[in-house]
Amino acid sequence: MSTSTAEGFMHEVGFYASDAEFADLVIPFAREGGRTGEPVIFAYDKYKTSLLQQWLPDSSAITYITDSRPYATPAKALGGWRKRVQAHIAAGAARVRIAGNVPHPGYGIPYTGWDRYEAAIDRALGDLPVWAPCLYDSRIAPADVLERATSLHQSVRERDGTRRHNADYREPTRLTDFLAAAPDPLAQTAPTLDLSDPAPATLRTAIRRLAAGRLRADRTDVLLLAASEAVANAIIHGTPPVSARAWVTADRMIIQIHDTGAGPTDPLTGLFDSGERSAESGRGLWIAHQLDLDVAMIVTDDGFTVRLRVDLD
């Protein structure tokens, strides 16, 4: 993967099995930031935030983010970090140091999607002077998460402050290299709507009909945008036949756009905005990921599916 890496960009993984080991990893990192004038942003849970505030009582260089918004979804997390870092750089920072809890089952959240987030950081933030150690609590993170997290970082941060090249790094090259989204049982049932090779306008009309009286106008617009981008993408880049199916219950709606191709060649499609130079379809999927609905991209033996889920009003 060709990434233009900014001077000072560092993305590394680290592990700790106690509060003391956590301190070894973060305290020098934060103090050095204070000394060199590099702003530090921590996005941790309440407990770790209170530890950090005790350990680092006098640091004005640190910003704490205590709500869970930065990690709402992987795509939003990447976009959010990028904005924060850019704001600090615009304000004169030479480099920005960021660290936070990447969600995993230890925090009650599936790691699905967050493995792609880890893989995407190099490209999403690599052009900015960012130092981002991803520290995993090995007391609560399942073994498969620790193994996966290790394989997604080119460097490892040791507790003695050193940094080493990670021999276990494996660059993901396909969407199937990542954890698959869990299938939704509702989508195993007979669909409410089943369209073959629909034009985007046809699909939008059908979704409007389904959403009428069930979903607020602005939330319907969001769903229409995402579905439209997904079907346009399937028509332009996928392999026919393309199908669009929908399932509706009293409280939620699923839209699945499927083509029989292998899915995007770029395993990180949709996760970050590569700006004006990017292919338009990639931009559309990225926009879909930034909107308020659940987007999953699923590769199976019979093709590629974009799944959109919304809770009804």
Next chain:
Amino acid sequence: MAGAVAPPGLARRPETDSLTCAPLTAYSETQVSEGSRAYDSTKWEQAARRTARVTVRRSLIAADAAGLRTHDHTAWCGDGPREFHELAASVFSAAVTRNELMLFVCEQPRREWLTDLGDVDHLVDRGALQLTSIDDVYTDLAAAADQRARFEALLEQALTNGYSGVCVVADNSPLVTRSDEAFEDWLAWEAVADQLQANRPMSGVCYFDRRRVSSDRLADLAAMHPVRCHRFSEPTFQVFCDADSLRVLGELDGLSTDRIRRVVGTAVSATGLMLDITELEFIDHTTLRTLNQVAEAGAAVRLRGANSVVRRVWELLDLPTPALEFC
């Protein structure tokens, strides 16, 4: 004639649950005089006619051509020339009562096709009805401004001669069956012609022969007219001039960006352009990007009626050179 009531023969657009159709908007009556008063018209009346413009354009599906009015820019389709002749006679029968100068345009127009109109010879002899070959009317569609100037000159002459306006009925089929590029030039011209009809006492009925024009092109043509006959299928989007804006109805997505680029690019003037998307059902990021490119290239393009989702997509796009203004 009451402004808010559709005249007989004009059908309200059917409501569907999938797409909120453009409401039938009445247009405020203009100061155009009706009847035969033109022969004793004063200078004041002439001045009033020159400045006559609609404040709200009406958009509808028409079943009967006799109900068409000044400022209506209409797409009509039928099978073969005979239907065109009947259409022209019907439209002109109303135009005669409004004392409009009538222009009958097709490949080789003949007065005997309009006998339903009554004493055609008399109308032609006194100059109220002009029969013109299509090649004489449309000399260079790529130069839309020049083409517009010729229509403006014709209108000025008509007003000076005491007519209340100009009514054109034309079989434009030969002009829309050529190359794709020529067709795009035609659509751009439709946008210019529409502006003229919105702002001046003019109306135009564009006839397209279904035997000659492909259904795809018929749909594209319907999109460029605020009024169309019921035989057209529902276009994905519709764009036309209103008092101070270009109004867009329907849906804009990746398939319509090239068309929108040309239409907006042609309609934009030195003072800029207001694009009203209040009634638009859908707009995607590729369209916003296209509109921004038009704005970057020239005068100010402003977008009115963008909802929160459209604004959110615009923010997400975060274009390096944002030129589109939201108001």
